[in-house]
Structures are given as structure tokens and as C-alpha cells.
Amino acid sequence: MLPYIARRMLMMIPTLIVISFIIFVIIQLPPGDYLESYISELESQGESIDPAQIAALRSQYGLDEPFLVQYFTWATGMLHGDFGYSFEYGLPVSEVVGDRLFLTVVISVFTIIFTWMIAFPIGMYTATHQYSWGDYGLTLVGFLGLATPNFLLALVMLYFANVTFGISIGGLMDPEYLDADWSWDKFVSILQHLWIPVIVIGTSGTAAMIRRLRANLLDELHKPYVVTGRAKGVPPFKLLVKYPLRVSLNFFVADIGSMLPSIISGAEIVAVVLSLPTTGPILIAALQSQDMYLAGSFLMFLALLTVIGVLVSDIALALLDPRIRLEGGRAA
Amino acid sequence: MQVIKPLLAIRDLAVEFNLHGTPVPAVKGISLTLWPGRTLALVGESGSGKTVTSQAILGILPANASITQGEILFTPPEGETVDIAQLSPNSPAMREIRGDKISIIFQEPMVSLSPMHTIGNQITEAIRLHRDIPKAEEKQLTIEMLTLAGFPKPEQAFNAYPFELSGGLRQRAMIAMALICHPALLIADEPTTALDVTVQAQILHLIKSLQQKLGMAVLLITHDLGVVANMADDLVVMYHGEVMESGPSEALFRNPQHPYLQALFAAVPHFDMKPGERLRPIREIAHETSAFKHGLGAKTEAQRQAAPHLSITNLDKSFGSRKGSLLGGEQSTTRAVFDLSLDIAVGESFGLVGESGCGKTTLSKLLMGALKPDAGSILYNAHGEQIDLGSLQGEELRQFRRRIGLVFQDPHGALNPRMTIMNILREPLVIHKFGNEQSQRQRAKDLLALVGLSPRFLNRYPHSLSGGQRQRVSIARALALEPELLILDEPVSALDVSVQAQVLNLLKDLQQELGMTYLFVSHNIAVVDYIADRIGVMCRGRLVEVGRREQILRNPTHPYTRALMAAIPYPDLDRPLDFQRIIGSNYSDPASWDSPYAHGPEQHTEWQQVAENHLVRIAAGPALSNETGEMGEKNAPEARL
Secondary structure (H helix, E strand, O other), X not given: OHHHHHXXXXXXXXXXXXXXXXXXXXXXXXXXXXXXXXXXXXXXXXXXXXXXXXXXXXXXXOOOOOHHHXXXXXXXXXXXXXXXXXXXXXXXXXXXXXXXXXXXXXXXXXXXXXXXXHHHHHHHHHHHOOOOHHHHHHHHHHHHHHHOOHHHHHHHHHHHHHHXXXXXXXXXXXXXXOOOXXXXXXXXXXXXXXXXXXXXXXXXXXXXXXHHHHHHHHHHHOOHHHHHHHHHOOOHHHHHHHHHHHHHOHHHHHOHHHHHHHHHHOOHHHHHHOOOOOHHHHHHHHHHOOOHHHHHHHHHHHHHHHHHHHHHXXXXXXXXXXXXXXXXXXXX | OOOOOOOEEEEEEEEEEEEOOEEEEEEEEEEEEEOOOOEEEEEOOOOOOHHHXXXXXXXXXXXXXXXXXXXXXXXXXXXXXXXXXXXXXXXXXXXXXXXXXXXXXXXXXXXXXXXXXXXXXXXXXXXXXXXXXXXXXXXXXXXXXXXXXXXXXXXXXXXXXXXXXXXXXXHHHHHHHHHOOOOOEEEEEOOXXXXXXXXXXXXXXXXXXXXXXXXXXXXXXXXXXXXXXXXXXEEEEEEOOEEEEEEEHHHHHHOXXXXXXXXXXHOOOOOOOOOOOOOOOOOOOOOOOHHHOOXXXXXXXXXXXXXXXXXXXXXXXXXXXXXXXXXXXXXXXXXXXXXXXXXXXXXOEEEEEOOOOOXXXXXXXXXXXXXXXXEEEEEEEEOOEEEEHHHOOHHHHHHHHOOEEEEOOOHHHHOOOXXXXXXXXXXXXXXXXXXXXXXXXXXXXXXXXXOOOOHHHHHOOHHHOOHHHHHHHHHHHHHOOOOOEEEEEOOOOOOOHHHHHHHHHHHHHHHHHHOOEEEEEXXXXXXXXXXXXXXXXXXXXXXXXXXXXXXXXXXXXXXXXXXXXXXXXXXXXXXXXXXXXXXXXXXXXXXXXXOOOOOOOOOOEEEEEEEOOEEEEEEOOOOHHHOOOOOHHHOXXXXXX
């Protein structure tokens, strides 16, 4: 197992190099650069700019260097923690992202836990009570969650949260804590605000997960090994959890790979609507304004998380399923 | 005085399935009695209600089935009589009976064990549910049970996963799991149907000896009268949910009264059949060949003389496999087909016998051109012109494929469930641009007539057909392009006896009427005997004995052939299986054979003539004991589990 993990880690290096290059190419693809869009924005506001100043800025940021040199500077910088400079914010990228990254992770982790807590019992119930009223009812609710646009749900929830509980609209905390240092009150305020985005972002994922869990469980429930378990005298709930649920977890573990990057980038539109201080809106803005180092570093971070996520889910699958662990390529 | 009560007494039991609101009776008022320590066989075809009866006894009926009347009186030793029909299936009382007093083993040991849990875990679970004993003792008991079930290395098996074991060992694990609580009643639902004949004999012996040791009763559910003859004290014959005949097996075997039971006996192929004697299936089918007379059957004598239909020389095929963990581990090679030479004459029916893993399926794939051989050649006699299969490529190969048809074992998997029978039959015609749409439709109709199915099946989907009907569609599809050679890969082993007789008769007739050459692959010598003119026995990729049908049957010479023959259970009380002979050793291991047949995996072998046309393979060169790496250039170790 250990040499396997080591080999997979080594393979990640060329993968990430290729990804970083592709990201940089794509970011550079649109004509112009940040300065040009900055100039046109200023000009549209009727201001004029000294060409000499532009040229100075351009050479300061290295924008007049050849493409490969720019790429190389950026890529090697990342290796020792220098992610470049955000033109838009006038700050190093790491400082722009910093705090928001933490809040994003908090929201995402809560969302995932919320999704699991709702989806697993409902999925198990609907699979074992297929075609019952309970199944149809919960399926209907699930589909409503799946079909309702998140931003709409977000607006509705905001309204009720404000009217019923008196919670301030938008953001992840009351405005007075925005620039305050961390304190118990700030933490409580975050918790008060957290549940809206968690529910809003979680509903669609929950519905999808219920459906998948139900389908996977239904495939397994009628397998002969479940009958064997029944014939042994295993009580129904234990039977469900030990055998079919365990087997149908594979899809779920395989999902971890795509879950990690979505922790950071997920739900941009909801974040905009709820004006959450998360990373999603920054990424969108950075891409729009061609703030290349911010966008590039961000995408790079997502790529890294994807690669790690896939590795984690592969290892978890092997731990969970002895067939994968022990059979390897024997069948091939 | 104490009255001995029957262990299990079923009185007038009826079970109904609820299919979309319509009640469908599956068991219609059956009664049977099983005494402690005895074996009762429940015999019938699929759909006769025998499995449903066993599920009712265990309280594991599917959710849409229910007991509508009758009682199932179960009296455990030193216990009160319970009516299982009155117990709720999930009640604690029923759960206490299941797995403790009554347990069950199923047909498919692979899918009946959880792939995610070790054998030890699954067996120990049964003790933990029913007995209150310390953990260490649980493990000790499990290992003892595994030893009793015939595991050579029980400690190792305790931590093994089901997929790491062979089919026979998996079934042994199932048996160990069922018997760990020493039940009073073991239900064995087709326990050996999925196994090779030699393994089947071993498992039957195991059940029998454990039955004696533990003093339990066995309810054996099977469609194989040969198994019944060797196992059962009493017999209940079921048909369409009703009992046709019941009584001691002695009486029923010697003097079957009911026409259905008589018909079942007549449908089993056996070795005492006179030349030209036909099997009598329960439902005979008529078929119509008139539309095919013109093209086929035109095998001239000159063509027969020119060359064999198929001439295989020194064929070799190995598979590399990655064993061990995820990391790759070392490469190992399995030789699926090993230096195989064989001629099949034009118009001949050649039967190839061997157990699973002997390479027969690989051979048929090589002949189809689905795999490329590593060495050796296959020459095909196309109306006098010799074609080398290895040299065919692209369009030539595509054209060539018309000449060979293939019928698979599992008719469920071989037909695309999303295509109608019409489309299934038309597909080969479309691929080979055979006529226009109208003539293709007509041809599909003719093909169905050829296998005795009515044209109304054309618009149906495979799932609405029975197993036998599906297999006939599969045969019709194989015949669509009028092949000269038909490869039949275990075509009847998934079918019931009566349907098997039907399909075998059909195949036999078609071969003669259409003048085809058959390569008939099966693990059942009795079936091959019925169909084939000549028989080859294959073991570990090598042909070990070849001869005419009667030569092989009258004078089986090779130890492996003899083991195969000895392991077949006859539906005849006077010819019981000689368990002692079969249990002794592993007959598929060449090293275990007697001299001069024994050889090491890489040792050279040669043919020895027994009689005219009857050859048997013996070891050549140095004897087994001093064989050490002399065959250096062919140093691919055979994979062994």
C-alpha cells in the first residue's frame, strides 16, 4: 500500500505541471491583459491615463515579458509560497484569499455534514420502503429541492430569517463583527448566519444523494447475499447496514474526489446572492477582470485539491472494498 | 411412551405472489413430512415452486409473496412444535429459528456470500446471533467448523474473502456457515448445480457425512435426478406448485407412477442409451427447416476427403495476470491452451469435455478469432480451400466470421435485453448486408421456425421468454448466416432437464438436417455423449484423451477422464457414486495422476495410442521426480490457487 501511495504522489507532479501550464495558457487566451481592461474601464468613466505610466506599470508587473518567462516566474514562485500579486486588490494573492478560504471551508464542511445527515436516513428509508407513500413523499420533497434554483431558495430563506428570527441580511456574521478580532460573540454570530447557506447549498446535493443512495441500495437489496444474511437470522436493520449499505457506499467514497474542490469553489451564485465572504465570488471577479495571478493561483489550488481528492478516494475505496484491494487487475 | 414427531410437517401450504395487484399462486396446497435425520428431496423444474416452499419454511419469502393457507409445523429436538406459517417473518421468534434450528445453502456460492466481509466474519456472525459465548471461543468454533467442512487451511480461510476461494471452497464456506449452529434442518437449494462434476461429488459427500455427524435432516431441492438418487431417502416431485408424487425414493425410482416423473426420467441423458435412441422431453417441439435446405447440407464427399473441417496444430495461448495487491506485484502467466492439436472432420460433431478453467472457452474464442493465439495455427477448410485463421485481417476476417456460429452458455446474458427478438435475429444479417429489410424479416421468421418457435415471438423482448426459449433464439441467431461450423459453449448447462432434452434433440436434428460441423463444449460427459461422434477431454489447457464416443465411454483410459466419469451421479439407485474414489485427490492436477500420465506443469507430453483413433496423453522425457527446469525456454509458471 505505501509504495503505491508514494507512486501515486510522484505521478501527481507531472500532472500538476501540465495543469498549471494549461491554466496559464487559458488565462492568457483572451486578448489583452489586466491593464488593458483597467484602462478601458477608466476611459469609459471619462478619465485619461498617461501612456508612460501604463508602460511603467506593465514592466513592473512583468506583463511585457514573453509568455514563457511569465509562466516560469509564476510557476516557480508558487513552489515557495509566492502566488503572485492581485492587481485588482493591490495585495499579494495569499492575503486576498486567506480569511475567505477559512470561512469557505467552514461553510462547506457544515454543508457536507448536513447533506449526509439528511440523505442517509432518507435514502435508506426510501430504498427499503420502495413505492410506499413515504417513498413517494420524500422523493417529491427531494425533487423539489433539486428543481428549485438555489439563489431563489436563498432569497426566500433570507427573507424569513430576517422577519422571523431577526437575523441581519447577507454575510456570514453581523456587520459589527466584520473587521473585529475573533471572539465568542463573533463565533455565535457566524453560527447564526451559517445555517442559511448550509441549507441552501445543501438541498440540491441532498436530493441528488438520496436518489443515488436509493438506486444503489435497491440494486443491492435483492442480492442473494442479503438473503443469506436474513436466513442466518440477522435482525433487519443490522442486515441493512452491514451488507447492502456497505456495498453501496462505493459510489459515495468515489465521490470524495470531486467533493474536495467543490468545498472551495462551490456555490458561487449563492455566495453572491447571500453576499458571503467566501472564495467563489472572488474567482468569478478575478476571471472577469483578467486578474491573472489571482485567478491562476486559485485554479491551481482547485487542481491540487482535485488530484489529492482522487487519490484520497482511491485509497478509501481500496480500504473499504477488499475486491479492489486484493483483486487488482486479476480479472483483466 | 414418547411419540416421535416429524421434524417438519407441511400441511396444505399455499403461497401467492402479488404481481401488480394480481395474485399469482406459486405453491398450491402442498403437504410433505420430513423426519429427523432423514433426507427429503424436493424435485421439479424451475417455476415448480420448490424454492418458494423453502423460503416459506425459513420465513424469507420475497416482500410481494405471502402464505395464504396451510401450516408449517416445525418441531426442533427437545422443543415445542411451532407453526412457522403463523409467525411473522421478522419476529424475534422466527429470527431465532433461522440460522440456528433451520439453515440454508444456495446455488450460487459466489453471490450468496458478501464480497466485502471475510469468510470468518460471516460465519462467526451466525454464532454471535444465536449463542452467547466469548469471542475467542467463537473463532475457535468457526475454525473447527471450517476444518469439518474440508478446508485444507482453515486459519487462512478464516481471513479470506469469498472471491479469493474457488467455487468448491466457497460452497464449503456456505456449508460451514449454515452448520455452525448445528441446525436440526438444513435446506440445500440446488447446492451443486453451479459446480463442476468432481466438485459436485465432493460437496454431496460432505453434506452426507456432516449430516451423519451432526444428526440433522436435509431438505434437498434440485432438478437433478442423479443427485437425488445419491442423496435422498424420500422424494417429493413438484410441478406447477403441486405435488405430483411422493414417497420413499426406493419406490419412486424403481417404479415411478406419475407420468410427469416418468417423463423426467426419460429426459435425462445417460450412458446406456442405444445408438439412435432419443431423449424424450416433456414437451416435444417441432421445427421447420425447409427454408434452409438449399444452402446447407451440401457437403460433398470430395470436401470431406480434402481436409478436416478444422485443423488445429500446436495451439498455445497464455494470459498474463497481475496478482497480489494494488501495487502490481509480479506478473504471472496462466496457460489457458497448451500445445493443442486437433482435427475435426467435415460434418462431425466433436464433444469437448472439461471442468471450469480447463481452457475450453479460450479455445472456442481462438477459433472464433476473438483472441489471437501465441503460437500454433488453425486451418479452416472452406469448401476445399484451406484458410489460415491467423493470417486473416480486416475485411477478410469479417467475411470469414460468417462461417462459424457461436452459442453461449447463459441465454440471459447472450441476448441484449433492449432488443426485440426480430432485431436480435436480424442483427447478423444487417452486419453482413444480407438481403434487404423485407427478406431479413422473412429470414428472422424462418429462423424462429427452424428452432420451433412461433413468429409471434418476433416482437417480444428476451425477458418475456423462458430459459429454453431464449436458448433457442440464441441458436437461431447463431444459424442466421448459415454457418458451416457451430461452436456450442455449454449450451444446455443452464437449463432444466426437460428443457435440456428439448434443446439437445433440436441441436441433434439440426446438425443432421443442415449438415453442420459441431464443436460441443460441456462439462457433462453424459450430455456430450448424446450429441458427439467423437470426444476430447481437456484438462489444464491440454487435451488428455481423444477418441470416438463409445471408445471414451467404454474404455476411459486417462485418470482424469475416469474421474470425470466416476463423478457423474446417475439417476439410478443401483449405481451410487463411489465417494471414496472421488474424494481422495485433486483430479485436475496433472502431478496427482498415476504413472505414466503424471507430469509437471512444464514437462513434455506425448500421445499414446490405445486403439484406433483413441489417443491418450502420457508424460514424455524425464520422470516427474527429476524434472528440474529442463524446459527452460518455456518457463512460464502455471498459476495455481
